[in-house]
Amino acid sequence: MRNKFDEQLELLKKQMIQMGALCEGAIANATKALIDGDIELAEKAIAADGNIDQKEKEIESLCLKLLLQQQPVARDLRQISSALKMITDMERIGDQAADISEITMLANIKAADNTNHIVDMAKATIKMVTDSIDAYVRQDLGLAKAVIDYDDVVDNLFNDVKADMIRLINEDTNNGEFAIDLMMIAKYFERIGDHATNIAEWVVFSITGKHISEV
Amino acid sequence: MKKRIYKSMLLLALITILLTSFLITGFIYREFYIQMQQEIRNEALFISTGYNLIGQEVFFGLKEQENSSRITWVAIDGTVLFDNMVEAKNMENHRNRPEIADALNNGFGEAVHLSKTLGTQTFYRAVRLNDGTVLRVSATTNSVFKSVLGFIPYVALITLLVIMLTMIIANLLTKKIIFPLNNLNLENPLSNDVYDELSPLLSRMARQNEQIESQFKRLKEKQEEFNAITENISEGIIVLNNKGLILFINKSAASIFNVSTQDIINKHILTLDRSIPLQKAIETAMAGHLFENTFTISEDSFHLLVSPVKDDMVVKGVILFILDITEKQSAEKMRREFTANVSHELKTPLTSISGYAELMKSGMVQPEDIPEFANRIYNEARHLINLIDDVIRISRLDEKNIQLPFEEIDLLELATETVSRLSSLAQQKQIKLSVSGENAIVSGVRQILEEMIYNLCDNAIKYNYEKGTVDVSVRALSDNVVLTVADNGFGIPREHQSRVFERFYRIDKSHSRETGGTGLGLSIVKHSAEFHNAKVQLLSKPGKGTTITVTFRRNQ
Numbered sequence: 127m128r129n130k131f132d133e134q135l136e137l138l139k140k141q142m143i144q145m146g147a148l149c150e151g152a153i154a155n156a157t158k159a160l161i162d163g164d165i166e167l168a169e170k171a172i173a174a175d176g177n178i179d180q181k182e183k184e185i186e187s188l189c190l191k192l193l194l195q196q197q198p199v200a201r202d203l204r205q206i207s208s209a210l211k212m213i214t215d216m217e218r219i220g221d222q223a224a225d226i227s228e229i230t231m232l233a234n235i236k237a238a239d240n241t242n243h244i245v246d247m248a249k250a251t252i253k254m255v256t257d258s259i260d261a262y263v264r265q266d267l268g269l270a271k272a273v274i275d276y277d278d279v280v281d282n283l284f285n286d287v288k289a290d291m292i293r294l295i296n297e298d299t300n301n302g303e304f305a306i307d308l309m310m311i312a313k314y315f316e317r318i319g320d321h322a323t324n325i326a327e328w329v330v331f332s333i334t335g336k337h338i339s340e341v
Numbered sequence: 342m343k344k345r346i347y348k349s350m351l352l353l354a355l356i357t358i359l360l361t362s363f364l365i366t367g368f369i370y371r372e373f374y375i376q377m378q379q380e381i382r383n384e385a386l387f388i389s390t391g392y393n394l395i396g397q398e399v400f401f402g403l404k405e406q407e408n409s410s411r412i413t414w415v416a417i418d419g420t421v422l423f424d425n426m427v428e429a430k431n432m433e434n435h436r437n438r439p440e441i442a443d444a445l446n447n448g449f450g451e452a453v454h455l456s457k458t459l460g461t462q463t464f465y466r467a468v469r470l471n472d473g474t475v476l477r478v479s480a481t482t483n484s485v486f487k488s489v490l491g492f493i494p495y496v497a498l499i500t501l502l503v504i505m506l507t508m509i510i511a512n513l514l515t516k517k518i519i520f521p522l523n524n525l526n527l528e529n530p531l532s533n534d535v536y537d538e539l540s541p542l543l544s545r546m547a548r549q550n551e552q553i554e555s556q557f558k559r560l561k562e563k564q565e566e567f568n569a570i571t572e573n574i575s576e577g578i579i580v581l582n583n584k585g586l587i588l589f590i591n592k593s594a595a596s597i598f599n600v601s602t603q604d605i606i607n608k609h610i611l612t613l614d615r616s617i618p619l620q621k622a623i624e625t626a627m628a629g630h631l632f633e634n635t636f637t638i639s640e641d642s643f644h645l646l647v648s649p650v651k652d653d654m655v656v657k658g659v660i661l662f663i664l665d666i667t668e669k670q671s672a673e674k675m676r677r678e679f680t681a682n683v684s685h686e687l688k689t690p691l692t693s694i695s696g697y698a699e700l701m702k703s704g705m706v707q708p709e710d711i712p713e714f715a716n717r718i719y720n721e722a723r724h725l726i727n728l729i730d731d732v733i734r735i736s737r738l739d740e741k742n743i744q745l746p747f748e749e750i751d752l753l754e755l756a757t758e759t760v761s762r763l764s765s766l767a768q769q770k771q772i773k774l775s776v777s778g779e780n781a782i783v784s785g786v787r788q789i790l791e792e793m794i795y796n797l798c799d800n801a802i803k804y805n806y807e808k809g810t811v812d813v814s815v816r817a818l819s820d821n822v823v824l825t826v827a828d829n830g831f832g833i834p835r836e837h838q839s840r841v842f843e844r845f846y847r848i849d850k851s852h853s854r855e856t857g858g859t860g861l862g863l864s865i866v867k868h869s870a871e872f873h874n875a876k877v878q879l880l881s882k883p884g885k886g887t888t889i890t891v892t893f894r895r896n897q
Contacts (some may be wrong), residue, residue, distance in 0.1 A: 140585070140611055147615035263612045 131196045135205065138188055142209055144180040146259035148174055149216050152223035153255055153318060155258035157248040160311065168227035180221030182213045194258075208332040212262070214323040219255060222314040222321075229282045233307040243290050244312055247283040251315045253278065253320035255332075273326035274338060277281050287312040342519065345806040347511035354503045362496055371483045377480060381466040384410055385449075385478040387443040389468045392476065402423070413477040415441055415467075422829070424475065435477075444475045459664040460487040527652055541813065563730075577643075577663030583656055585610045585623065594663055597638065614638070622647040624687045626659040641667045673843075682845040686728055686860065724859075731861040734792060738868035745786040752781045752790070752824055752893075753815040763802060771808045774798070778815035783821040783893045785873045793869035796862040797889055803858060804887075805830030822893040829886035838879055842867040866891075 132313035152174040189210045192198065198206060254276055261270035290327045291305040291312075346458050353632075391399040400423045403412055412421040419436025421429045435441050443450025444467035462484045467477040521535040530543040530550065571578055578593030581587055587605055607611055610623060614641040614647045617634045625632040626647040633646050646662040697714045700706050706714055757776045767774040779854075783790075794813070801811040811828045833841055837848045845860040870877045870891050883888040 134608070135583075140609055143609075143611040143615045144620065147620065148612075149616075151617050201569055259615070261613070 131192075131202075133190055134188070134288045138185065138192065138206065138209055141181065142189065142212065143259070143263055145178065145185060145213060146255075146262065148178050148181060148283050149219045149223070150252070150256055153252055156223040157252060159227055160248065160266070161191060161245055163230075165231055167247050168230045171227040172224045175224035178208075178217055182217045185209065185213050186244050189282050201332075204332045205287050206334055208328040212325050212328045214331065215324045219318050219321050220251070224320065226311050226314050229275070229311055230305050232273065233304065243283055243286040244299040244315075245282060245314060246310055247287060248277070250280050251318050253321070255325075256320050258322040258325040258329065261326055264330070264335055267330060267333050270326040270329040270333075271338075274323050277319050277323045283315045284312055317323055342534055343511060343515040345635070347508060350507045352505060354507055355500065358496065358500055358503065362492075366485070370488070373482075377464050377482060381410065381464050381478050383474060385466040385468045388412060388478065389470055389476050393471045397423070410478050411478045415475045415477060417445065417473045417576055418474075422870050438465075438467075438477075440465040440473055440608070441477060443467065444469045444477075444574075454809040455484060457484075494846055526708060575665070577661070577665075578845075579613075579625070579661040579663070580612055581661070582631075582657040583627065583658055585627075587613065588658070593665075594661070595666070597643065597663055598640075619645070623659060623661075628655055629654075629656050634667065641665065641875060642669075642670045645856035679844055682860075683732055683847050686845065687725065688727075690725045691719045693723075694718050728859045731859045731865060735861055735865055735868060736867065738789070738872055745788065747784050747786060749782050750785055750787055750790060752822060753778055754780070755787070756794055756813050756815055757823065759791055760798055763795070763798050766799070767802050767811070770802065770805065772802055772805055773808075773810045774802070774813075775810070776813045776815075778813075779817050781815050783873070783895075784821050785893075788868045793866050793891070794824070794826075796866050797891075799864050800828065800858075801826055801828035801887070804828075809886075818895075820895050822895060824893070826849055826893045827886065827887060827888040832883040832885050832887055833879070834883050838881060841879070842877070 138261055141214075152171045153173065155167045155171040158164060159166075159171060189206050192206050193203075244316045254273055257276070258273045260266065261273060288309065291309050295303045330336075330338045343760065351554055370392075388403075397414070400412065400414060410453060412423075412425045413421060413432075413435070415435045416422050418874050419434040419441065420436055421432040423429050426649060426803060435446075437450070440450035440452040448469045450467040451544055453461045456462070458875045460483060461481050463479050463481045465479045467475050468471060469475050521533075522539075522676045525533050525535065525543075527546065528550070530546040533539075533543055535543075571589075572593040574591070575593055577597045578589070578591045579587060579594050580589040586609055587609055588607075590605055592602065598605075600613065600752070611620070616636070616638075618634065621757075622645055624631040626649045629649050629651065630647075631648050635644050637643070642665075644666045646664075650658040650660060676847065684809075697718050701711065701714055753776070756778075760774055760776050764774060769889050798813060800809060802856040805828050807809065809829050811826065814827075816823045833848060837846075841845045841848070842863050844864045846864075847858075848862050865878055865890070873893060875891050875893040877888070878890040878892070880890070
C-alpha cells in the first residue's frame with residue numbers, strides 16, 4: 127500500500143517536472159518569437175498552452191486521487207497540496223506565454239530589438255521560471271528564496287520598459303500602437319515573474335511547512 | 342528466547358512441585374495409616390490383656406479420660422456394656438458392625454470408617470475377650486483430604502516463590518547464554534571460543550564469509566574495470582532503468598549536465614534535464630525504438646543517441662550516449678564559410694580576366710590599349726595564383742599532420758634572409774626595413790617559419806605609410822624566443838583586432854584589393870605559430886602602427 131503511495135508520489139513529481147518543462151519551452155519559444163519575429167515559434171508557444179492545460183488536469187486528478195485514497199499527512203500532504211497550488215501558477219504562465227505570442231503574431235514587432243530592456247526582461251523572466259522549477263526539482267530552499275528575491279529585478283526592468291515606451295511615443299506618436307503592444311507584453315512578463323515567485327513560495331512551503339512570510 | 346526458557350523452567354518447577362506434593366502426601370498417608378492401625382492394635386492388646394487378668398475394673402480407670410482412644414465393651418448379643426465417651430445405655434446394638442461381627446466369629450476384626458461430611462476417618466479394632474465379650478478400640482483422625490487441604494496454602498506460597506525465582510533465573514540464564522552470541526566475531530567466525538554446539542554454524546558462516554568476500558572482490562574488480570573504461574571516455578554515457586531512474590552516469594555526462602555523479606544516481610532523469618527533446622528521445626527509446634538527434638545545452642551542441650535495452654522484447658532500460666559535437670559543428674561552419682569565401686575570392690579576379698579577355702576577343706580594344714589590358718589580366722592572374730598558393734598553404738596547415746622535417750633554425754638568420762627578399766617591395770614605398778636582435782635557435786619547419794615571417798613583414802609594408810619603418814627583432818630569453826615585427830603604419834582599429842586572424846577577414850575590402858592581399862596572411866601566421874606551439878600577440882593603435890609578437894617556447 128505504502129509502496130504504491132510512494133510510486134504515485136514519484137509519478138506526481140515526474141509530471142510536475144514535465145509540466146514545468148512545458149512552461150519553460152512555451153516561454154522560451156514566445157521570447158524567441160518576439161526577439162527574432164519568428165511566427166512559427168509563436169504558433170508553437172500558443173499550441174503548447176493546450177498541452178499545459180491538459181497536464182494541469184492530469185496532475186489535478188492525480189493529486190485528488192492521492193488525497194482521497196491515501197489520506198497523506200505531514201510532508202506528503204504538503205507536497206501534494208503545494209503541487210495543487212503550483213500547477214495553477216504554471217498554467218497561468220502557459221496562458222501568458224500564449225498571450226505574448228498572439229500579440230507577437232498580430233503586431234509589428236520589427237522594432238523589438240530597438241528596446242533592449244524588453245529582451246533583458248524576457249531573459250530575466252525565463253531565468254525565474256527555470257530557477258523556480260529547478261528549486262522544485264532539487265528541493266533547493268536557497269534557490270527558491272533567490273527566485274523570490276529576483277522578482278525585484280523583473281519589476282525594475284518593467285519600469286525601464288515603461289520609460290522606454292514613453293520615450294518612444296514622445297519621439298513619434300506613430301509608435302503608439304507598437305509601444306502599447308510592447309507594454310502589454312512587458313506586463314505579461316511581469317505577471318509570469320509573479321507566478322514564478324508563487325511557485326518558489328510553494329516550494330519553500332513544501333520543504334519547510336511554513337509560508338515564506340513566516341520563515 | 343527468554344520467554345521460552347522461562348516457560349519451560351516454570352513448567353518443570355510446577356510439575357516437580359505437584360508430583361512431589363502428591364507423592365509425599367501418599368507416602369505419609371500410608372505410613373500414618375499403618376501406624377494408626379498398629380497403635381490401635383497395641384491398645385486393644387493391652388486392654389484386652391488387662392481385662393483377661395483383672396476383669397472389668399480395667400474400664401473404670403479409662404472412663405472419662407481425655408486424649409484417649411474410644412473404648413467400647415460389647416456383650417455377646419451386641420449390647421454395649423461400656424463406653425468411655427458416651428453413656429452405654431443410649432447406644433444401639435453393635436452386633437451388626439462389621440468389626441464386631443468379625444471379632445465374634447474369628448477372635449478379632451478391623452474396620453475403617455470414612456466420614457466425608459466431617460472429613461475424618463475412624464479406625465476400629467475389635468478383640469474377643471476370654472469370656473466371649475468383645476472389646477473395641479477406635480481412634481479418629483483427620484482424613485487425607487483434610488490434611489491435603491491444610492497444606493495447600495503452603496504449596497501455593499512455594500509455587501509463587503518458584504515462579505518468581507524462575508523468572509529471575511531465566512533472565513540471568515538468557516543473558517548468560519546470549520552474551521557470547523552477541524559478542525561473536527562474525528568477521529572471523531572460527532576464532533570464537535563459545536559453545537561447542539555452535540561450531541557447525543560458525544564453520545558454515547566462515548565458509549560463506551569467504552564466498553561473499555571472493556564474490557565481492559570479483560564484483561568490485563568488474564565494477565572498477567567498467568568504471569575505468571566508461572569514466573575516461575569523452576562521450577557521455579547514462580544508463581536508465583525502465584522507470585527512468587539513473588543507474589549509472591559517467592564523468593563526461595555529469596560534466597555535460599553540470600552535476601556531480603553521486604548526487605544524481607538513483608534520481609529520475611527528469612531531475613537531470615527536463616528539456617522536451619530529451620523527454621521525447623527517452624519516450625521513444627522506452628517504446629523500444631532507437632532515437633538519434635542533436636540537441637543543445639547552454640549553447641553547446643551534442644549528438645544524442647538513445648538506445649533501448651531489451652530483454653525478451655521487453656524494454657528493461659535505456660542507454661544514452663552523448664557526443665559533444667560543438668567543435669565539430671564550429672569546424673564544419675568554418676569550413677563552409679571558408680569554401681564560400683574562397684569561391685568568392687576566386688571569382689572576383691576571374692570575372693575581371695574573363696571581362697578583359699572578352700573585350701579583346703570582340704575586337705573592341707584599340708591595339709595601343711592591349712598592353713594595358715594584358716597587364717591587368719596578368720595582375721589578376723598573379724593575384725589568383727597568390728590566392729591559390731595561400732589557400733594551399735593554409736589547407737596544409739589545417740591538416741596538422743604535415744610530414745615536414747623539424748630542424749634547428751636560427752630565427753635571426755631566417756628573418757634576415759626573408760627580409761632581404763622583401764627589400765625591393767619596401768623600396769617602392771621608401772620604407773626603412775631593419776632586422777635586429779640576437780641569434781636564437783628554435784626547432785621548427787623552415788618553410789613554414791619563413792612563410793610566417795614573410796607574411797608578417799609583407800603586411801607591415803603593405804599597410805604602412807610612405808617612408809615608414811618596419812622593425813624585425815629576435816630576442817632569446819631564458820624560456821622563450823620572441824620574434825617581434827613592429828611597424829608605424831595604419832594600425833588596426835580595436836573592434837577588428839580580435840578578428841583579423843580569421844580567414845578572409847578584412848578591415849577594408851576595397852583597400853585590400855589595391856594592396857593585393859589575399860586576406861589569408863594573418864590567418865597563415867596564426868596557423869604557422871600554432872603549428873610550432875607558439876603564441877601570437879597583437880598590439881595596435883590606429884594611425885600609430887602595429888606590433889605583432891610571436892613567442893616560441895624554448896624547450897620545444
